[in-house]
Amino acid sequence: MSTTLAGPLAGAARVRPDGWLATPLTTDPAQAAAQARSLIHRHHPAAPGPVRCLTARYRTSTFTLGAPPRQLLKRHGDEAAYLGEALAYQLLEGETVLPELHSVSDTSRTLVAGFLDDPAAIDHEDGFEELIAAVAAIHTAPARWPQHTTEIMSQWRLGTTVGAPAPTWARDPAAWRELLQLTAAAHGDSHVPLGHLDLKADHCRRRVDGRFALIDAETLRPDLTGLPDLITLAYLGQVEGRALRPRWIRQAYRRHTNYRGAQWSDADLVRALTTFAKATGLTSLHGVDQ
Template identity: 45%
Template structure:
């Protein structure tokens, strides 16, 4: 049987947008996107690093435009077409943006729905012996990051604590299985933990920080509270295959479990397997990719 891709690993969670859902799409040609990004940079981020320098467009999509700023690049400017997507990325940074395995948020402007981010130039060395373990460690670190929220953020995000998530979200197909997931996550992380998940994991979203070479994960706009980090664990085997560094599902699970323990969780193998099976029942996911074997 052909192994699942990262997208297929999340079958059952992917939401298909209806045609015409985007009210104000962004220009999709590089020249037009560059013009829009330059106007936003000059208006909302004039004090940014290398703000007067050149822009190099990395993506020009109807939903988002992205460019590096300066030469050599000093920052990344990202413009969202949709307010919900912009707010979601801001929420992601409020939750986990202080983690050293993520790029820093340098600025944000609500009027233009734009964010200025740390530029991470270093390509990740997927050929290194410890590459899979390093990526899995970074994922575990992000999942633990909400435990280090400042008092103001912790108060504002209190409704997303595990002990407040008794009601299953609308996208859950089996509420009883979801309650099992939450109970097992609570045992591993404690009742005050906020269960973030849904990193946009793919090989090209792994970088190395300039100077210390630390592993970093980029493009975290899909991170949300309430979904739990299990969704990212389920994606990891497919991502490692795509990067040319496949590992058996059980080995991925144990590397992840050990990483979360180093960051304060108390997952046991039995509890993590039980949580994975319950998550599959709750969400309708098509595969666990050998993680609970």
């Protein structure tokens, strides 16, 4: 979990130091846009123009394509982040929780997806519950995977990993194994524990059809369970003046995941949350276990 930023998961994560990326991207918007045009010509020839730089950061850059913008080009400097996001689009195909994916290029570490500029407000219960429902759909997506995806991801199934050695970053290996056992009891031994989303208000958007969507999935992993996301949801429910009750968030999450095939009891979900904190050194559950 060393790639996770501190904040809602403080204590369970470490912030990477400056300079960790071997080949950082340019932070000059004009230069970034010029490089993007070249990459589009070579790797995404069907993408519309013109190209305008939205963000130019050392790790990722984003560009709108078309006037008015219709698509978004995202360029990664970090191969792991690119592979994570490309994998997320494959694993969540059909869930309608991400923008539409148009093309990818492993060579240039770039993706072209639909541009979603309509924010989805989560500062009230109805909007926040849409976010919870989207997270629940992501966490339970393995139950709806086609056979070929299930086979490709078989190494991550809980029936396989629950008996494997705990990851090196786990502070309490016994607690980590208990967490996986609780997750397997709720989702089944064939479940792949998707989780670790970069949840924030700015990533909540609406698709053209009005459905809720998340615009950033580069941090998704098939080995952390959905517990970090539930904890982050509890944190988000209390910041920026929302003050949504953590217990309400937990119950809404349990309702939406169970509707999609999970079998969490409230007692086991609370136990899994506290076990996750013990296993990782998390400093606060933000009241979601109360």
